[in-house]
Amino acid sequence: MKQKKSFIVLAALALSATGFYSCTQTDNPAPYVAPPEVDPFDEGNMVVNGSCEGTNVANFFANDYIDGVKDGTTSARIVEDPADPTNHCIIVTSNDNPSADWDSQFFVTIDEPLGVGDEVKFSMRVKADKPAVASSQSHVLPGQYLIYYMVGDVNFTEEWTDVEWTGKIDGSQAGMQTIAFNLSQNPKEATNYYFDNIRFEMIKKAPIPTWKNLVVNGDCEGTDVTCLVGKDGDDGGAFSTKIVDGAGVDGSRAVVVTSHANAAEGWDTQFFITIDHVFQQGEQFLFRMKCRADAAASASTQAHTAPGAYKHWDMVGTINFTTEWQTFEKRGAISADQAGSNTIAINLNDDKTLATKFYFDDIEFCIEELVEQ
Numbered sequence: 001m002k003q004k005k006s007f008i009v010l011a012a013l014a015l016s017a018t019g020f021y022s023c024t025q026t027d028n029p030a031p032y033v034a035p036p037e038v039d040p041f042d043e044g045n046m047v048v049n050g051s052c053e054g055t056n057v058a059n060f061f062a063n064d065y066i067d068g069v070k071d072g073t074t075s076a077r078i079v080e081d082p083a084d085p086t087n088h089c090i091i092v093t094s095n096d097n098p099s100a101d102w103d104s105q106f107f108v109t110i111d112e113p114l115g116v117g118d119e120v121k122f123s124m125r126v127k128a129d130k131p132a133v134a135s136s137q138s139h140v141l142p143g144q145y146l147i148y149y150m151v152g153d154v155n156f157t158e159e160w161t162d163v164e165w166t167g168k169i170d171g172s173q174a175g176m177q178t179i180a181f182n183l184s185q186n187p188k189e190a191t192n193y194y195f196d197n198i199r200f201e202m203i204k205k206a207p208i209p210t211w212k213n214l215v216v217n218g219d220c221e222g223t224d225v226t227c228l229v230g231k232d233g234d235d236g237g238a239f240s241t242k243i244v245d246g247a248g249v250d251g252s253r254a255v256v257v258t259s260h261a262n263a264a265e266g267w268d269t270q271f272f273i274t275i276d277h278v279f280q281q282g283e284q285f286l287f288r289m290k291c292r293a294d295a296a297a298s299a300s301t302q303a304h305t306a307p308g309a310y311k312h313w314d315m316v317g318t319i320n321f322t323t324e325w326q327t328f329e330k331r332g333a334i335s336a337d338q339a340g341s342n343t344i345a346i347n348l349n350d351d352k353t354l355a356t357k358f359y360f361d362d363i364e365f366c367i368e369e370l371v372e373q
Helices: none
Strands: 060-066 069-075 077-081 084-093 105-109 119-128 132-139 145-147 154-156 161-168 178-186 192-204 208-213 228-231 254-258 270-274 284-293 297-306 309-312 319-321 326-333 343-347 357-371
Touching: 084 105, 105 192, 119 154, 154 161, 228 254, 254 270, 270 297, 270 357, 284 319
Parallel strands: 060 084
Antiparallel strands: 060 069, 060 105, 077 084, 084 192, 105 178, 119 161, 119 192, 132 145, 132 154, 132 178, 208 357, 228 270, 254 357, 270 343, 284 326, 284 357, 297 309, 297 319, 297 343
């Protein structure tokens, strides 16, 4: 038996400046306005009027057949329960000899789309005039099909039965905000379906992926060079980071690395960005920086386990420098060959005859981090 919902009605006391208000023939107190009725069943429910005891059907739609004529996708009908006139429920009528399982449908919608990984719970009570089975689908809005599954098949009997499903939204369901129930599936004849106590609850929102920058002093405005390591071409392989005033974007500070004209290898001159994080295969990363050079040049990159400790011949691809500031950005997933690295090495002497200065500013090397909602 369905539990009836009790509504809260508040009584008001009119107060005067001196105490309790005393009404006489000459008094004109403001009319009392009762607060809106709140159905406790709606608490935590993503659908409004899930108890069907009100008139709001904003979250309920149906492809309904009235007197055998399809009514189209319209708001669902709330009626008295034929077995209990004190109870109300939604009724949807299917058709005889349907051409498809979805000729007649009942839709439950929510206001905001669901995302991948959202954990939700759906429950309701159902019955029909005869035994029946209805499959469910994921839609965006009613009729905007996404995928053939949502909360599984629903079995109807001639008595009220409870339906409950809990699960996580997958990639094929991303963006869904409607559950569609196919009411022309079985039986293939006109039947009245009844729905009540409908709840669609968010158990836990999926974490949001964000980028966490691990480069210390990436804007070059401080003095910490833990993550920024330079190797000039004429320094004999010595590491020596030079942060120069006025060399950065809009006159700020920047790392400056100088190549030389008689390089034996492309890595004679290098700039390393190293972070306190060892990458695992499949891990997502974002690398971004502003860069320029005094002459046009291109530079290959490598994955290292520390500055100078070579791991793999490629990390973020080739960087093309011009004499103007530009933003270089690379996103990707760590490959098996790059796993175990924590450093990008930029080879600044790929042109072995080019002696020029390279400038680096606003440097970010980010890992993906999941933030709970």
